[in-house]
Amino acid sequence: MLAMSDPTSKLHPVDGSTVAPPGSSGSIEVIRTDYPRGHFRAAIIDFDGTLSLLRRNWQDVMIPMMVEILAQTGTDESREELYQVVEEYVMRLNGKQTIYQMMQLCEEIRKRGGKPLDPLVYKHQYHERLYHQVRQRIEAVMQGQVSVEEMTVPGSHRLLEALCSRGIRLYLASGTDLCYVEHEARLLGLWDYFEGRVYGALDDYQKFSKKLVVQRMLQETREPGSAILGIGDGFVEIEEVKRVGGTAVGVASNEETRCGINAWKRTRLIRAGADLIVGDYRCLPELLAALGIA
Numbered sequence: 001m002l003a004m005s006d007p008t009s010k011l012h013p014v015d016g017s018t019v020a021p022p023g024s025s026g027s028i029e030v031i032r033t034d035y036p037r038g039h040f041r042a043a044i045i046d047f048d049g050t051l052s053l054l055r056r057n058w059q060d061v062m063i064p065m066m067v068e069i070l071a072q073t074g075t076d077e078s079r080e081e082l083y084q085v086v087e088e089y090v091m092r093l094n095g096k097q098t099i100y101q102m103m104q105l106c107e108e109i110r111k112r113g114g115k116p117l118d119p120l121v122y123k124h125q126y127h128e129r130l131y132h133q134v135r136q137r138i139e140a141v142m143q144g145q146v147s148v149e150e151m152t153v154p155g156s157h158r159l160l161e162a163l164c165s166r167g168i169r170l171y172l173a174s175g176t177d178l179c180y181v182e183h184e185a186r187l188l189g190l191w192d193y194f195e196g197r198v199y200g201a202l203d204d205y206q207k208f209s210k211k212l213v214v215q216r217m218l219q220e221t222r223e224p225g226s227a228i229l230g231i232g233d234g235f236v237e238i239e240e241v242k243r244v245g246g247t248a249v250g251v252a253s254n255e256e257t258r259c260g261i262n263a264w265k266r267t268r269l270i271r272a273g274a275d276l277i278v279g280d281y282r283c284l285p286e287l288l289a290a291l292g293i294a
Contacts, residue, residue: 035275037292046232047174095234155281250274
């Protein structure tokens with residue numbers, strides 16, 4: 001089902017157009033109608049929340065950890081106030097490398113009179129905490145207790161197969177550390193679709209960004225920005241694709257239920273410039289038609 005903009009909506013995206021209320025996971029919501037169609041040669045696709053659900057609810061690990069660290073500065077802010085501060089910048093920086101969230105944590109510690117550790121120390125602490133959850137999911141998949149399908153956004157494999165079959169070169173780009181992305185993409189049967197074009201965060205964070213990946217796509221395809229397609233649930237990939245004149249599909253996936261639309265993600269993706277919003281890829285035929293590549 002293709003959901004067009006509803007002039008009665010109370011929501012107002014940055015371009016001033018009206019937006020339809022959130023649809024079901026099986027629908028497409030068209031936010032802007034003037035996006036490029038049909039001539040796609042490359043696609044940048046996010047990993048966590050866009051394809052993989054192995055790291056779902058990562059924010060429930062990162063935010064409490066940061067609140068705990070900030071509380072140790074002796075600030076007179078309540079835990080609830082600190083949570084609001086942390087949640088704002090954590091989700092604003094979602095899609096960038098994890099190190100940027102840790103760099104902001106260091107800045108917040110300084111604001112409260114504390115002396116922060118190196119951002120890499122906090123990043124590694126976070127990964128250790130998160131991996132307790134992720135490891136259980138990985139082991140469940142490896143042992144056949146949980147299917148690959150249950151640990152991916154519905155329709156992910158069909159989406160990648162459809163794009164590849166149309167000659168679109170796929171690039172996987174994630175703010176999660178590259179070593180984890182490589183392992184988890186292989187585990188979920190997603191690796192081969194990208195033919196080695198897999199990028200993730202590095203300790204030397206200046207050597208990777210989604211902006212650099214988009215620039216590489218333009219160089220390698222020798223095509224204009226209108227030939228670039230972006231698919232993701234984070235702010236960064238949407239912004240970078242729109243910056244070069246490409247088409248951006250915002251994935252407002254509900255990672256917990258694997259069904260429906262996450263309203264918070266939807267709002268953020270619209271503000272980032274998404275042309276289309278989907279909850280997952282059950283609507284694949286309609287999505288391909290909307291992109292002009294049916």
